[in-house]
Amino acid sequence: MAAHGLSLAYGQTQILRGxxxxxxxxxTLALLGxxxxxxxxxxxxxxxxxxxTSGEIRxxxxxxxxxxxxxxPEKRGLGMVFQDYALWPHLTVAGNVAFPxxxxxxxRAERExxxxxxxxxxxxxxxxxRSPSALSGGQQQRVAIARAIVGEPRIVLFDEPLSNLDRELRETMVAELGALIRGLGLTAIYVTHDQSEALTLADQVAVMEAGQIAQLSAPEDLVEHPASPKVAEFLRLGAVLPLVRDGQGWSLGGRPFGxxxxxDFARAEVLITPRALLLAEAGSATLTGEVMAVQYRDTGYAVTVRLEAPGAAPAQTVQISSDTRMRVGERVGLNIISERLRWFPARPEPTFAKE
Incomplete structure (x- = not known):
């Protein structure tokens, strides 16, 4: 599948652009946003x-x-799996798959x-x-996929098929669905607002913003090399902080940052991931802050730290990883691993029309 110059507008309102x-x-291509x-x-x-409105699809x-x-649609050779699976309750599993x-x-003979x-x-x-109602959620999903592939489509489209499930079940079914898509050798487009689904399932991820593709990359490239601060923030890769360069280096809200x-800009934004920070003694560290939250993860603790800033500078938070449980309210020091930072040009400051 290929789309080129694709746009959609309703009157003066642009829905998709270029x-x-x-x-x-x-x-598998994930459309994420x-x-x-x-x-x-x-x-x-x-x-x-x-x-x-313009452009083409092949x-x-x-x-x-x-x-x-x-x-x-019926001339395009596509299969589709819907958000709620859309199974007919009065038909058997075989009847649902046979419907298209x-x-x-x-x-009848070929159909069977x-x-x-x-x-x-x-x-x-x-x-x-069996009746669809007698199946588990995962089995119903498989019925929906069987119905989508029974006509041997060229592409299968998935419209947020897991969004109605709770997080624990969704995480289990993402792995199963990914294995099924790969095992069947499907060409698929998968729509989701959940980045963990997209990064698990897709060969390519298109992060969309305001009707445009902000970045199209393999999952590992998306995480390691986000194209903009907005992409980094949407993927929750870490803290994106606004810095100003002075004679001594960079500063954040008037506090030296090292x-x-x-x-070579006067202003920039920097992505600080947990991998770019090391715990240190508060007296000798580049940054100091207060522990605001601690969450246990399989590999340790995710710790949210509010950085200390002078005067009325806005509070900024970062996340670090720790092998030991830290106390909320504890004061900690942080050092930065500069080669693990991701830099961006500063976004334009908002302007306001004069009355």
Whole structure:
């Protein structure tokens, strides 16, 4: 699948602007972003549920939307897994999987063969005659996937299929779903607002913001090299702090921050991840602060520290990792590993119109 110059507008309101993306066969693309960023709209354009204002979409090299051309969903060779799975309660598992084939006019004998094959591929061959209500959530998801792949689609579209589940079940099912997508060799587009889902499932992640792709990268590149402060903040990679350069180096809200290298700018923003900080004695550390929260993780403790700042400077917090449990309210020192910092040009300060 490839989209080039894809835009969608309703009157003067731009919903999507200049989307360029290519998805090789057998890979998964995650569309990641907050509500209203345009990720579901982009999925609907690929599905043929919406027509673009400009640009084009190709699937397996065939144009399905572009100047003077718009193929409806049934002509695009797609499968879709919905947020609530959309299983018919009055049909059996096999009946649900067979439904798109019936709509396509596939004969009964071929239909039964293809349904059995699809259920076997998702490990539900023995449950063909059961009601969907008798299945677990994970098994219902597999039925939805079997229905999506029974027509041997070129791409399977996933529209936030895990968003209605609690976090513990969602984490379990993400791993299972990822293994299933890879095992079936699917080409997939997966919409989510949860970065852990996107980073676990996808070969490529498109972080969307205000109708545009802010960054398109492999998961590891996204984490190691975020393209902007906004991407870093959305992914919760660490603290993004505004710094000012003076004769002694960088400062934060008037407090010295040290000679850290960085860009040759008077103002900049820096991403400080937990890996870029080391605990130190408060008297000899570059930074000092107060422990505000401590959360246990499998590998230790995630500690939130509010940095000390002079006068009325706004409070800034950072996170560090600790092998031992620290006390809330404890004063700590921090040293910075400068080579682990990620620098960005400072964002323009907001301007306000004069009345």
């Amino acid at each position: 989307i360029d993306v290519a998805l090789p066969g057998g890979q 907050p509500s209203g960023c345009g990720k579901t709209t982009l999925l609907r354009l690929v599905a043929g549920l919406l027509a673009p 699937i397996d090299g065939q144009m399905v939307a572009g100047p003077g051309l718009f193929l409806p 084939l019936e709509m396509a006019g596939v004969g 063969t293809r349904v059995a094959a699809a259920l076997d591929r998702v490990g539900l061959a023995a449950m063909a005659d 000679a850290l290298g960085g860009p």
